[in-house]
Amino acid sequence: MLNRVSRIGLLQSIRRHKTIGVGKLLLALLLVGVVAGNSQGQDPSESSEEALAVYADAANFQNNGAFDLAIAEWKKFLKTHAKDPLASKAAHYLGISQMRKESPDYMAASEAFKQALAAKDFELVEEALSNRGWCLFAAGQNDQANQAKRFSEALAVFDELLKKFPKTTFADQALFYSGEAAYASGKPAAAVGYYQRLIDLPKGKESPLYCDAIYANGVALEDQQLWKEALVAYGKLVTGCADSDLLPEVQIRQADINVRLEQFKEAAPLFRKVADSKTRLSDYALFRLAFCAVQLQDPDAAAKTYDELITDYPESQFASAALIAAGQSYYRAGKFDEAAAKFQAVLKLDDAVAATEAAHWLATIAAKNNKNDEVIAISRAAIAKGLDGFFAASVKMDLADALSKAPATSEEAIDLYVAVAKESAGQPVAARALYNAGFTALQNRDLASAGKFADQFMAEYSKDPLVPDVLYVAAEAQLQTGKPKEAAATYDRLLQLSKEHPSRSLWILRGATAAYLAEDYSAVVDRLTKAMGELKAPEQQAEAEFMIGSSYYKLDKKGEALKTLEKSRQTSSQWNQAADVLVTLGRVQLEAGKPELAEKSWLQVIAESPASGAGFQARYRLALLLSGKEDFDGAKKYYDEILAADNQTALKPYALYGSGWCQMKKEKYEEALVQLDQVLKEFKDHPVAKDAQLARGICLRKLGRDDQARSAFEDLLRRGPQGIELGHALYELALLEVGAKQPAKASVYLKRLVGDVPQYPDLDKVLYELAWAMRDQGDEAAAIQHFGQLVVKFPKTTLAAEASYHVGQQQFDMGNFKKAAGAFATAAEHTTDPALLEKAYYKLGWSGYQLGNYDGAKRSFEKQLKSAPDGPLKVDAMVMIAESMFKAGEFASALEGYRKARTIVLAEGKGAGAPDPEAQQLRELVFLHGGQCSQQLKKWDEALQWFDQMRDLFPSTAYLPQVFYETGYCYQQLNQYPKALQYYGQVAANYRDEVAARARFMMGEIHFSQRELTKAIPEFQRVMFGFGGEKAPVEIKNWQAKSAFEAGRCGELLIQSTAGEKRASAIEIAQGFYKYIAEKHPQHELVAKANERSGVLNRL
Structure with missing residues (x-):
């Protein structure tokens, strides 16, 4: 479109404004009035001769064009005759002179008119208002700083004129310049109102400003983008002002509006009409006419028209552009040689701007012909010559694009892109340069730079059409730098912005890949399931199904994974994955x-x-x-x-390690070491190196090279293994220390393992070894703690069974038999070790026995015998079965059990001993309790046999006092009192425990039963006052009280056989025994009976 010049300047160049009230006629009339003295309101006859003289000189100066002299005289008049009746007219004509002088002073003129208008009864108000408005308008044109103020004042003055003088002859001028002031103030709508009022005046067409007003009205409508209304306005000028010198420009404007409205067919004849008029706008018309041909897809016509412009107007400002446009038209017509010839011609012109554009087009043609080296040569030559204009950046972009295609020059390309982006900041080419820089960096694997350029682009050009492509670069940079979560989010944003982009399918799959790598597997399934309909190619569908299936696999949904992966194979088995x-x-x-x-x-x-x-x-x-x-x-x-494969470097370290591992598992430790050492030599920084170091240490340990193994494991620790690898190293080091009998060192490794690797797969073994290490250090509490942890965390493992046993043993030793029973039951339930099973049942039986659950104890011992009929605890179990029945009062059954046990013990032989003191004690109890069962069944001779065998087999038994006592008791029951007294005496004479006190008591009882009272009472007294007397243990005090009571009874028998003083003495003795019970043993059960007998004696 024709560049719009300042409309005011344009109008001034084609017309002259009408100046108001400055003709000689007006001054002549005024002078006549002065001479005649008939001027209304301002009679010259009232002026002094001096004033009239100054006035006349000023008028003469003004009428003869000596405006500077006139200005001086008018100012002189106004200064010396300020109150003269002619002062207002003098001020008015002062304004006229200031307007007319060679360098007009419009503001001074405006002020003069203002002074004139301030006078009452001023005759020339209408003229003065019109002239003042014009002066303010003209002053605003020349005073940019106060322009808005001047235009506003001009509008106010013109408005006052139109209101005071609705039919003023100056209405057309007032309306026109009001429109000009409004337009210049940036108010085109208001301007249109003023122009339209002028056009609509009854005699508007007679105004010399009529055509100007139509033209200005059209321009103001254009400024408001009221294109159709502007066309109507320009149409009025064409039909109503056929002779106007504005006609060619108006036709150009009409044509340009049609171009803007894409009505190229309507625009073309208008441009042709102006072109044929051979006016100053004809070259522009040809230029625009060719453009219409381009838009009408007639490149041949466009090229011919451009050639016409170049031929007819070789000096035109559009000549260079026409050459370029002609080249473009030939280019569009596919005539690349003709196009190149035009662009080469431009290069010969002395026009740097056009040459720059031509170089760009030549590079474009070379690029289209895949002549990359030619693109580089053309662009470098243009840059060396000097670039100018809009296409300077394009030439640099041509060079950068060509350089980016070769890896060797891609870095230079990036530098050029960055330079263009900086030099052309804010322009579309800068946005494209930043994108290309990012994309090239991405191709170069310079991911940090790619991300940086993408971020810069989004910060500066977030509304640019290239945003989707830039987001792709950003997403890929994030994805390839290990930021899949951020990449997935960027792809989400990209897909939301680009619903129809040709790369959308690729972006869907890449976004899902990012989500997969971010381990957001549910999102992968959701994304691809929803987007499957957008993936049209079978290969893309198969890839999507592959990712969905893989995600289901990661989500542990194996059924869905199997179905989807199988479907992927069915969809396409030919794609690259x-x-x-x-x-x-x-x-x-x-x-x-x-x-x-x-x-x-x-x-x-x-x-x-x-x-x-x-x-x-x-x-x-x-x-x-x-x-x-x-x-x-x-x-x-x-x-x-x-x-053996040369191209599998990624798998080689794993394969080396795996092969070495297989050798190790085959116990070929030396062969394994060869491959494991190769891993450590060739791949010392590879993740598998830690596994290899661990396996190497195990091989060395298996080969008995403990020091080398220890060094290997310690080296592994220095590599900083994490998780399971750390656990393996610590465990192996602990095993080495266990083997070296260094439980303290072993426990350090094991404790660290438990604390740092709580998810270690063999943690049950770790806790087991740690418990034993603590036990070996004598820290039983810590050992039991770790056994307990093993039981809680791994209740169903075989090691947990043993640990349960140890926990049960601790609880048993503490007397917590119920908890012990639970632990032993767990051990028995889960162990697969026959020896442990036997011990667990045995201790379970003992726990029940201690709890008084004799029937349950018996069942546990029976289970023990069933599980280990020939186990080392066989006799113990048999004894405890009998013991349980003995405690339950089932003496006959118990006796049978003791008899079976006795058979085995006797078979072991005298002095054979037992595995441990506890087992020895049980063997002794076989005979003790076997004899006691016989006693309960009144089988005194059998009982004596049991006791005799026990003394013979176990002469040093701790139960010997009890055996002597039970033997004496049997003889007592058989009425063989001398033997009974002999065995009771053995106990009473050699021991000072409860059994000895009881034996002494029984000796007294035997004498008492034989009426040997003098022998009986001393025996009872030995119990009463012996064994520590009043400091005797509680269990002996029981026998002291009973002995006193029996001694009392002996005394009562003496009373019956005596008389006189002896009888009194016997009573006193008997009462003394009863009182002893009440005083020394007040809580004993015999106190009541003793008091009763004492009372009876008191009555004798």
């Missing part, structure tokens, strides 16, 4: 408990793609599978196939 689908399918099948299907899938991968990455992945998976089956030869075969 189809083999990888089978590899993953095999993994799912394996974890779903279908190892045979997994093996089949991996073998299929090897058959279909033997040399592919997936093929070697399948080999690796098969090796792991076979290793898990302990088919170490088969596993090693696949590991070795991987090692």
Whole structure:
């Protein structure tokens, strides 16, 4: 479109404004009035001669064009004759002179008119208002600082004129310049109102400003983008002002509006009409006419029109642009040689701006012809010559684009893109340069720079159409720098912005990949399930199903994973990751408990793609599978196939380690060390190196090279292993210390393992070893604590059974028999060790026995015998079965049990001994309680046999006092009192315990029963006052009280056989015994009877 010049300047260049009230006629009339003295309101006859003289000189100066002299005289008049009747007219004509002088002073003129208007009865108000408004308007044009104020004042003055003089002859001027002032003030709508009022005046068409007003009205309508209304306005000028010199420009404007409205067919004839008029606008018209041809898709016509412009107006300002446009038209017509010729012609012109654009087009043609080197040469030559204009950045972009295609020059390309972005900041080319810089950096794997350029782009050009492409660069940079979560979010934003982008399918899959790598597997399933309809290519659908299936696998939804992965293979088995689908399918099948299907899938991968990455992945998976089956030869075969391949460097360290591991599991430790050492030599910084170091240490330990093994494990610790790897190293070091009998050192490693690796897979073994290490250090409490942890955390393991046993033993030793019973029951339930099972049942029986649950105890001992009929605790169990029945009062059954146990003990032989003191004690009880059962059944001779055998087998038994006592008791029951007294005496004479006191008591009883009172009473007294007397233990005090009571009874018998003083003495003795009970043993059960007998004696 024609560049719009300042409309006021344009109008002034084609017309002259009418100046108001300055003709000689007006001054002549005024002078006549002065001479005649008939001027209304301002009679010259009232002026002094001096004033009239100054006035006349000023008028003469003004009428003869000596405006500076006139101004001086008018000012002189106003200064010396300020109150003269002619002062207001003098002020008015002062304003006229200031307007008319060679360098008008419009503001001074305005002030003069203002002074004139201030006078009462001023005759020339209408003229003065019109002239003042014009002066303010003109002053505003020349005073940018106060322009708005001047235009506002002009509008106010014109408004006052129109209101005071509605029919003023100056209405057209007042309305026109009001429109001009409003327009210049940025109020085109108000301007249109003023212009339209002028056009609509009854005699508007007669005004010399009529055509100007129509033109100005059209321009103001254009400024408001009221294109159709502007066309109507310009149409009035064409029809109503056919002779106007504005006609060519108006036709140009009409045509340009049609172009703006994309009405190119309507615009073309208007441009042609102006072109044919051979006016100053004809070259512009041809230029725009060619543009219409371009828009009408007639590049040949466009090229011819451009050629016409160049031929007819070679000096035109549009000549260079026409050459370029002609080249563009030939380019669009596919005539690249003709186009290049035009652009080459531009290069010969002395026009840097046009040459720059031409260089850009030449580079574009070269690029289209895949002549990258030519693009570089053209662009470098243009840059060296000097670039100018809008296309300067484009030429640099051409060079950068060409350089970016070669890795060797891509860094230079990025620098150029960055320079363009900086130099052209804020422009579309800067946005594209930043994008290209980011994309090239992404291709170069300079991910940090790619991300930086993308961030800069989004900060500066967030509304640019390239935003989706830039977000792709940002997302990929994030994804490839290990920020998948951020990348997924960026892809989400990208997909929301770009519903129809041709790369949308790719972005859907890449966004899902980012979510997968961010381990947001549910999001992957959700994204791809929803987007599946947008993926049209089978390969893309298969890829989506692959990711969905893999995500289900990660979510432990193996059923869904199997279905989706199988569907992926059905959708397409030809895409580039189809083999990888089978590899993953095999993994799912394996974890779903279908190892045979997994093996089949991996073998299929090897058959279909033997040399592919997936093929070697399948080999690796098969090796792991076979290793898990302990088919170490088969596993090693696949590991070795991987090692034989030259292109599997990523799998080589794993394969080396796996092959060494297989050798280790086959107990080929030396061979294993060779491969493990190779891992550590070639891949010392690889993650698998830590596993290799661990396996190496195990091999050395197995070979008995403990010091080397220890060094290996300590070196592994220095590598900073984490998690399970750390746990393995610590455990192996602990085992070495256990083997070296260093429980304190072992416990340090084991405690660290428990604290730092709580999820260690063999933590039950760790706790077990730690418990034993603490026990070996004598810290039984800590040992039991760790055994307890083992039981709680791993209740169903075999080690937990043993740990339960140890916990039960501790509780048993503490007397917590109920808790002990629970622990022993757990141990018995979960152990697979026959020896432990025997001990667990045995201790469970003992716990029940201690709780008084004799029937339960008996059942536990019976289970023990059933589980270990020939176990080392066989006799113990038999004894305890009998003991349980003995405690339950089942003496006949108990006796039978003791008889069976006795058979085995007797078979062991005298002095054979027992495994431990507890077992020895039980063997002794066989005879003690066997004899006691016989006593309960009144089988005194059998009882004596039991006791005799016990003394013979166990002469040093702690139960010897009891045996002597029980023997004496049997003889007493058989009325063999001398023997009874003999055995009772053995106890009473040699021991000072409760059994001895009881034996002494029984000796007294025997004498009492034989009426040997003088022998009986001393025996009772030995009990009463012996064994510590009043300081005797509680259990002996019982026998002291009973002995006193029996002694009292003996005294009462003496009373019956005596008389006189002896009888009185016998009474006193008897009462003394009864009082002893009440005084010394007030809580005893015999106190009441003793008091009763004492009372009876008192009455004698």
